[in-house]
Amino acid sequence: MHIESPKDRLEKAVYKASRLANKQATMPVLKCVYLEAKENQLIVRGTNLELGIEIKVPVKVIKEGVVALSGDILTQFLSSLHTERVELIQSENTLKVSSEFASATLKLEPHEDFPLIPRVESDKGESILPVDQLCDLIKSVSYCAAVSGIRPELTCVYLYQEGENLISVSTDSFRLAEKKYAAKNINTFEDALIPAKNAADVCKLLDGVTGNVSIHNDKSQIAFSADGVYIVSRLVSGSFPNYRQIIPQEPKTNVVLLKQDFSGALKTAHVFSDSFHRVTLSVNPEDKKFNIKTKNNDIGENQGTLSAAISGEQVELNFNYRNIVDCFQSISADSINLSFNGPGKALVITPIGNTSFLYLAMPMSK
Numbered sequence: 001m002h003i004e005s006p007k008d009r010l011e012k013a014v015y016k017a018s019r020l021a022n023k024q025a026t027m028p029v030l031k032c033v034y035l036e037a038k039e040n041q042l043i044v045r046g047t048n049l050e051l052g053i054e055i056k057v058p059v060k061v062i063k064e065g066v067v068a069l070s071g072d073i074l075t076q077f078l079s080s081l082h083t084e085r086v087e088l089i090q091s092e093n094t095l096k097v098s099s100e101f102a103s104a105t106l107k108l109e110p111h112e113d114f115p116l117i118p119r120v121e122s123d124k125g126e127s128i129l130p131v132d133q134l135c136d137l138i139k140s141v142s143y144c145a146a147v148s149g150i151r152p153e154l155t156c157v158y159l160y161q162e163g164e165n166l167i168s169v170s171t172d173s174f175r176l177a178e179k180k181y182a183a184k185n186i187n188t189f190e191d192a193l194i195p196a197k198n199a200a201d202v203c204k205l206l207d208g209v210t211g212n213v214s215i216h217n218d219k220s221q222i223a224f225s226a227d228g229v230y231i232v233s234r235l236v237s238g239s240f241p242n243y244r245q246i247i248p249q250e251p252k253t254n255v256v257l258l259k260q261d262f263s264g265a266l267k268t269a270h271v272f273s274d275s276f277h278r279v280t281l282s283v284n285p286e287d288k289k290f291n292i293k294t295k296n297n298d299i300g301e302n303q304g305t306l307s308a309a310i311s312g313e314q315v316e317l318n319f320n321y322r323n324i325v326d327c328f329q330s331i332s333a334d335s336i337n338l339s340f341n342g343p344g345k346a347l348v349i350t351p352i353g354n355t356s357f358l359y360l361a362m363p364m365s366k
Contacts, residue, residue: 001037001065001090005057007099010042010086011078013055016205016229017046018071020053027113033071034114035088038064045117046071051198052117053205056228065090068111077104118232120223122216128185129166131213131226135203137168140179140330140357145196146172157199158240159222161189169243170196175323176243176360177330189215192222193236205231247360248346251339253283253312255290256352259336263328265304269294270321272302277321278364281347283340285310315340317363319347327359 017033025031034045042057067090074097078086083099090096095106138157146154149172158169166183169176194202202224206213213226223232269279272294282291290308295301317340324347333351340347349359 001035001067001088001095002063003037003042003059003061003088005042005059005086005088007078007081007083007086009057010044010059011075012208013042013044013057014071014078015075016055017044017053018075019201019204020046020048020051021071022048028109029068029111029113030115031070032068032109032111032114033074034066034068034111036066037061037088045114047115047117049115050195051201051231051233052115053232054117054230063090066111067095068109068114069095069106073106077106117230118221118223120216120218120221120232122190122218124188124190126214126216127166127183127189128212128214129181129183131206131209131211133181133183134213134215134224135206137166137179137181138199138203141168141170141177142196142200143326143329144170144172144175144177152236153193153238153240155196156193156236156240157196158191158193159189160191160240161186169240171241171243171360174320174362175326176246177327178243178358179330180356182356185212190217190219191240192217193238193240194222194233195236198233202231202233205229246346247358248339248341248348250341251312251348252342253285253310253315253340255283255308255310255338255340256335257290257306257308257338258334259328259331259351260334261306262336263325265292265306266321266325269302269304272296272299273321276364278318279321279324280316280318281338281340282316283310283312284314285312286314312340313342315342317343317347318365319361319363323361324349327361330357330359 022030036043042059044055081099087098093108097104142157165180167180169178209226213224216223269292274296280293290306293303331351335352337350346360
């Protein structure tokens with residue numbers, strides 16, 4: 001291999017691929033990134049066997065070739081160079097990386113055993129949507145996925161089509177988030193259970209990529225292609241719970257208030273919460289008061305009252321603080337609606353003026 005390449009584009013590609021390298025692998029090649037120079041481009045690959053990436057970088061190819069080496073070391077060296085272009089020259093078991101003022105020789109590993117990056121073909125065709133919308137679908141719900149458990153489907157972001165909407169959902173059984181995107185170029189999309197960690201990594205790997213992303217998926221894998229970047233993830237087999245049946249349709253109490261006021265009051269209350277991070281939400285329609293209370297026998301107690309538009313019945317429920325505040329990252333609206341549905345029933349939080357996001361939190365027992 002002998003190539004000349006823009007330093008910044010090469011550095012970004014190698015950095016993204018090296019993020020997926022399995023640093024704990026027993027086979028040295030699995031700790032590496034794979035570089036293949038041919039037809040005036042450098043193909044950069046990385047994989048952890050759960051998620052794989054392939055990035056094509058336009059370069060000047062003087063001699064074609066394939067190498068595998070530590071992506072971390074290559075990235076660190078490239079980031080230290082203050083130059084626009086670099087030269088990579090392979091010599092037996094080493095790769096020389098040089099610029100006008102500095103050079104380094106990196107040890108290579110045998111590339112023959114580097115895993116293939118699977119190509120996913122869907123009988124139903126591709127679905128196309130803007131990169132930022134795909135990442136919004138994922139980021140709006142992925143924090144609700146279970147970290148681990150005996151039900152693998154709860155550790156996923158569930159992506160499915162309903163009419164002209166592409167919908168993402170995650171739940172750990174204590175809370176649930178749903179995000180809808182009205183898509184224009186969605187074919188008959190096959191339901192996909194994407195491991196939440198993989199879904200979050202997809203967004204990180206697409207960072208800096210603009211325009212549209214095309215999606216192909218089958219029963220076991222899903223692939224995302226955008227601007228010379230190809231990412232493929234395994235899918236979890238199984239069925240996502242029929243979550244719609246647990247979303248209350250006729251709330252008994254509604255509270256409309258400013259998101260910033262609610263968020264600030266919760267942060268203050270959390271200072272006095274107990275080891276279970278318990279906060280008590282109390283609604284009294286008669287005196288138009290919405291109260292937030294916390295108590296810790298070792299510290300003290302706190303009570304705050306917020307201005308809100310209240311209708312319906314009196315209610316008081318306990319929630320885990322984290323199961324409430326996490327949803328604010330998915331809400332850009334200034335005002336939110338809290339729908340209470342009676343003792344022991346879920347609280348539903350939605351932004352005012354935007355029906356694309358819904359959040360559900362289950363109360364704690366007293």
